[in-house]
Amino acid sequence: MTYKELVEKMTPKENRWKNCIVAFLTGGVMGSISHLLVSCFDVQTMLVIWIVLSSILTGFGVFDSLVDKLKMGIVIPITGFSHSVTSASLEYKKEGLVTGIGANYFKLAGSVILYGIVSAAILAGLRGLLCLL
Amino acid sequence: MIIKSFIFTGLICMIAQIIKDNTRLTSGHITSLFVSLGALLGFLGIYDKMIALFGNGASVIIMSFGNTLYKTAIESGVLNMLSGVSVGIVSAILMAFLITMIFKVKD
Numbered sequence A: 001m002t003y004k005e006l007v008e009k010m011t012p013k014e015n016r017w018k019n020c021i022v023a024f025l026t027g028g029v030m031g032s033i034s035h036l037l038v039s040c041f042d043v044q045t046m047l048v049i050w051i052v053l054s055s056i057l058t059g060f061g062v063f064d065s066l067v068d069k070l071k072m073g074i075v076i077p078i079t080g081f082s083h084s085v086t087s088a089s090l091e092y093k094k095e096g097l098v099t100g101i102g103a104n105y106f107k108l109a110g111s112v113i114l115y116g117i118v119s120a121a122i123l124a125g126l127r128g129l130l131c132l133l
Numbered sequence B: 001m002i003i004k005s006f007i008f009t010g011l012i013c014m015i016a017q018i019i020k021d022n023t024r025l026t027s028g029h030i031t032s033l034f035v036s037l038g039a040l041l042g043f044l045g046i047y048d049k050m051i052a053l054f055g056n057g058a059s060v061i062i063m064s065f066g067n068t069l070y071k072t073a074i075e076s077g078v079l080n081m082l083s084g085v086s087v088g089i090v091s092a093i094l095m096a097f098l099i100t101m102i103f104k105v106k107d
Helices: A003-010 A016-040 A043-059 A063-074 A078-091 A097-104 A110-132 B002-022 B027-043 B047-054 B063-076 B078-084 B086-102
Strands: none
Touching: A016 A043, A016 A063, A016 B002, A043 A063, A043 A078, A043 B086, A063 A078, A063 B002, A078 A097, A078 B027, A078 B086, A110 B027, A110 B063, A110 B078, B002 B027, B002 B047, B027 B047, B027 B063, B047 B063, B063 B078, B078 B086
8 A cells, every 4th residue: 555545545535515515505594594684674784794793703713613514605605705804814913903914904805806806897898898889 | 585595595605615625726716716707797697687586695695796896887987896895895894803803813
């Protein structure tokens, strides 16, 4: 038995089917609750409720273990965005207010904002060109 | 409508999980990808139809961020596109700052 085979044997196999089902169920529950919240309030309020909730859970250090259990079901909704800001901010707190928190605030969430804006701008420009034709 | 929301949001999260398990992409890559995909679906005029069809479960997914950016860019100009998502961004910034001031880092 080569070393590579041994490593493959000893590494615990992640059960991909189980991960899929867990992500489906968690995402589904998130979607259902969101739909209920929107019918009670409106879309913006629903987003704010999720953002506040996931920020608080991140502060208590619960969110990361929830991600381990619930998989992508809570990363793909807006909760993942809020978590990435809060966790980066908490992580660099000890390095100071400006060089720590300030400089690293959007370390993870920045890519979402950046690529969102870039792709929306390109597509809006494309639409403008198509309207000219 | 709640059941439709359940199935739709669940399916999107499942697709993300499949991508994560079978490629080397991290959660950051996948969320960035989904935001761009959301803008593309908005460009094709599909995303609003999906929200109408599957309920507001579709508004909680990060794809809706891209869709809102694109829609606001069309309605009020490219340079104003953040006005549509400012509620989410500002509340995330304020909450994260508040939490950082209150809590200590857990190792």
